[in-house]
Amino acid sequence: MKVLSFILSVVLLSMLSSCQEKDHAMGQLKGMFTVTVENVSEPYDFFESGAVAIPDDATEAGPATPGNSFTFSFHAGKKHLLSFATMYGISNDLFYAPDGMGIALYDNGTPVEGDITSQVYLWDAGTEVNEEPGVGPNTGPQQSGPNTGPDENGTVRKIADVMDGYTYPPVADNIKVMLTYDGDNMFTVKIDVLSGSSTPISPVAWVVHSAENPLFTENMVDYGDGLEGLAEDGNAPGLADYLAMHSGYVSPVAPVLWVLHHKNEMPIFTEDMPDYGIGLEKLAETGDPSDLFSALEADKYDVGVVNIPEGASEAGPLFPGDMYTFTFEGQPGDYLSIASMLGASNDIFFAFGDMGIPLFASSVALNGDITEYVMLWDAGTEVNEYPGAQTSADTVEGGNVRMLDDGLPWPEADQVIKVTIMKN
Structure with missing residues (x-):
């Protein structure tokens, strides 16, 4: 029995040491990230x-x-x-x-x-x-x-x-x-x-x-x-x-909501399911992320909103050439999701997939241009109209959140927005 106890002690000590090393490694990888969101669309004069x-x-x-x-x-x-x-x-x-x-x-x-x-x-x-x-x-x-x-x-x-x-x-x-x-x-x-x-x-x-x-x-x-x-x-x-x-579609980019979460969590939406009813509809239709922010904050998520363009003194959307910048602390295991309204639309918004993107791949932090992961999504809450031709129709759709698929001539996401990330 003494031999068995000794072996168990050695195993437990080894496991403890391994966990401590893993925690130490994760602690070393943990750090501040800076994200920049730019409106890169052409500033056309005419529609x-x-x-x-x-x-x-x-x-x-x-x-x-x-x-x-x-x-x-x-x-x-x-x-x-x-x-x-x-x-x-x-x-x-x-x-x-x-x-x-x-x-x-x-x-x-x-x-x-x-x-x-x-x-x-x-x-x-x-x-x-x-x-x-x-x-x-x-x-x-x-x-x-x-x-x-x-x-x-x-x-x-x-x-x-x-x-x-x-x-x-x-x-x-x-x-x-x-x-x-x-x-x-x-x-x-x-x-x-x-x-x-x-x-x-x-x-x-x-x-x-x-x-x-x-x-x-x-x-x-x-x-x-x-x-x-x-x-x-x-x-x-x-x-x-x-x-x-000098003619074409021009859209502002609304204030950006960001949230950190774990793998397999879908804090903002689930693809091909109705809006959760916690604020995405308001964000996608009006550009206002406040309700969604409050709901995620109440659920104890690390969440934030950036709404003041670089160089500006007041909150407002991004017009062509403008950018937002925000920072947060992240570590291995964290996933990042964002949401921002495509301003000249009825209920279309920018986001990654419903599960967001991981901040680390193995021990390598996400770094550089991540625009390829940004897509245009339809909140399914208001019927779409011709791109840029918003009226006061406000027709309730009652649909699901899905990738934009209405057949209208919308721009590609990367024609309007550029997103980069850097671990400080």
Whole structure:
């Protein structure tokens, strides 16, 4: 028995020593981690843009003559405006367009529809001296060819303010512009050249925007982005190409919630299951992580929120070029999960998988760019709309949390966000 007791003592001492060594090793690996979250999306100026060059019922590009029309469609949300431009054909540099503000597409959240001709004006681009307009359909301006008229070096003005000595029919005598809402954030515009019109119109360049004056500013010189080519020669693609380079989806990144947990725990959500009801819905729909933070803190998780961009003094989302930084203490066995709303969405959020990612692989700490582990998730709480075209619909979905899969043209996660981690 003494021999057996001695052997057991040796084994117990060995096990104790091994545990102490393991604890000591883990203690050495334990340390502070710093995570940086950046909004790396392109800072586009406009939401959507395009050009229509082929008249309705035609097969080739060209002007729309009296009795014909141009039609184009686009997506837009409640804060968006529409601007477009088309050449007044029998002139040197005149064009039809809304004013610099653009045309509001929603009225208190309700899509605008109907005849919007009254919001369209005849403008002088101020780039070529006006000459006597043609006097009938298809007669053309009184110059020998494109760009042969004398340069004006003027400003963009309503033709009513130019007083060049010539007479121009009211807009409504030449064209009719109708706006239709097609549903699902899509609108259609049809520009009819009336059968009694004195002029054809050129192909149309259009843009959906939030800020004012995307095409020109009244009483200022032409921007030099392609309007001159459209107003003088009907060259819509030139202006459209410029607009396309500056159009696209832009989204802020909402404040980030982070939480440390153990393997196989799913503190924020479970894939293909309904939202837990502890705050993810609020985070995914409004960007506010406070309820989820409180719930996880009450469950004794090591949890935090970062909401002040680097260099800022107040809380707010990340716009393109901004970043958040946060730190925490971690050790082997810890897993990290994050959640942050994709701002220009109804209920989409950034996160790792539902079980997060481990801070250590064996004894090697996670380090470097971990954006590849970030995915876009749909909280399943509100029906999605066209990317960036948020309205006040707020339609309850009653679905499951799942990877984003609605077929709409959302960006990839790494086109919007970059996440890096470093063990200090």
